[in-house]
Amino acid sequence: MNAAILIDSQILAKKDQPALWLPRSGPCSFRELDQLAQKITGVLHQKGLKAGDQVLLFIDLSHLLYGCILALARAGITAVLVEPWMPLDRLQHVFATVQPKAFLTGRLGRLWGLRIPGVRRIPHWISSRELLSGRADPAVTQNLDDDHPCIITFTSGTSGKPKGMVRTHGYLRAQHRALNEALHFDQHTGADLCIFANFALANLADGRCSVVIPARARDNVLSQLDDLPDHLQPETSTCGPAFLLRLMQRAQLKKLHSLHVGGAQTDCAIFERAFALWPEAMITHVYGSTEAEPVATCDARQAVRWSRERGYFQTLFLGQPWSGLEHKEKDNQLWIHGPHVCPEYLADDEANRLHKHKDAEGRLWHRLGDRVEQEARGWWYQGRDHQPPEDFADEQRIYAAIGSSKAFIRRAADGQRAVYADQAKVRISNIRSVCPDVTSIYQTTIRRDRRHQARIDRDASLKGASCIYRG
Structure with a gap:
């Protein structure tokens, strides 16, 4: 099943309800998102793009970006996303691995692409203006296999060549289920303050509005959140500790009643500040990785209390792993298997040898790269497994x-x-x-x-x- 069907069903049900709000673009309803995706679909058809093709997507955070992702997913075309600050030598590896047939971009992306030989070789360059002015084609959501790639992301990390992570349609549906079961995304109806793209997609699939803020948004953008209309005031949010610290300095979010914090080790003091600001909110400590989100969750108040009792400066109690996940230790390393764990890296034998392996039953396992102490009440983070x-x-x-x-x-x-x-x-x-x-x-x-x-x-x-x- 095509993962876009999850969003299609919400478009039919919600129509004129807000789907997105962005600082520069304002609100966008589910109907408007659908109309935008249909315009983009018309341009894709005009260029002869079809299911199985790849396109490089370099669009600023906007309604257009999410319209592109929806249109591409419906058509079975794979969106390739690359960190723009990636060094040139690593970008050369990326474009030796993928061969996009089109480059969807705005003005800044065009300037970036002119510097990169692999981008200059892409046959079709399609501008934001052309996408926005396209003739709408009725949406036809293709029937696809679970392993059909929907999104490929290349991330540079801090060293080594980029790893191409393939998010298939089956993986995206499984991640949506994991987020709803572990973080209860679907139990809320109000707006979600969102800085992670995959969480915004999950909100669309649940029929919720995402107030989408860049992780490095200026302080004045954060200060505007409390001035949003009542129906756009965030009731929930998922973020990392660095963003949370800035958020607490600039906004009150008086309607907030559920907060998920993950992405890195969080100082106990950051959580304690959040407890004081939102005393009635359910605050969850989330442990995961780029390849699997979430892995484990727990009540943050409990996690901080137990971490303080052990004398830790940071919140190291992780809670219990999600019920849909299997885990094991192999060579003193933690490995996980589950439906929302990314498949093998794209064309990277070395990374797959280090971080992936298949068992006798053919099931794929992923090495998290972390050391975890396991006890009856849950997991404790104990650093990277090479430290x-x-x-x-x-x-x-x-x-x-x-x-x-x-x-x-x-x-x-x-x-x-x-x-x-x-x-x-x-x-x-x-x-x-x-x-x-x-x-x-x-x-x-x-x-x-x-x-x-x-x-x-x-x-x-x-x-x-x-x-x-x-x-």
Whole structure:
């Protein structure tokens, strides 16, 4: 079944109810989204694009972006999404892996594409203006197999070549089910404040309005949220800790009664601030990955209480895994299997060897890359599986000692350990009191991963570091 059918059914039922609200574009009803998708479908047909083709999609956050995704999904055409800040050498790998037949873009995307040889070779360049002025073709939603690719995303991370993640129509339907069962998306009717594209698609499939805000939205955009009309005031939200911290500084969201926070380790103090601001809201701590969302969930108040009892600076209790997920340990690594786990990476034997494997029954398992302690009441996050456990434990002690999670431990080839801390948070005596065997302490500017905004980009944070203690 085509995943777009989930949205089609809501278009029939909701019609003039709001489907999207964006800062620059304002509201868009389900009927208007459908009409926009039909215009885009007319242009796709005019260019001769058909089911099985790939198109590179580089459209600013807008109604048009979601109209494109809906039109492409209905037609069985695969949308290819690429991080625009990806280095040129990594982009060359992307376009050696996929061969889009069309490039759907606005003015900024056109300027970006002119720099990239792989983009310049795409036969059809279709502008936003052309898409918006197209002649509408009635929507015909193609019948597709579960493994038909709907969206392919290439993400750069902080090192290595980009990994192509394939989100099939079967996967998108399974993820929609997982979000409803684990996070109860379908039990709410009001607007959802949304910064993740896949959650906006889930809202459309549930007939809910998404108030879509870019993760790096300006402060004045966040301040406008409290001025929205009553029917657009967010009742729920899903975000990461970095966005949540900014949100709490700029908006009250007085109608908020359900909040999901995930995407990175969250300082207990950030959650505690949210508890004070929204004392009646159900706040959920979500553990997941780009390849599987969600993996585990728990009540955030309980998670913070238990994490504080263990002396952790961050909220490390993860709760129980989603009931539709299987998990196992293999070579001291955590592996998961389930219907909402992304299939193998596209044309990447090395990444598939490291992170994927099939069992004797042919079921695909994914390595999360995390170390998890399992006990009766749930899982505890214990760092990445390549990090020595004692380093992770000492980092938590350092965070508590300096009152900040802007620090990390790095080991030299000979095993000696150095601490890197944000220059505004360095406390030499405090660090040595909890971690006396470190051989050196550096002050630096702690930089965050560009995509997640909360995880430390350790390699980038090494730049400009200066040693302030050597034992």
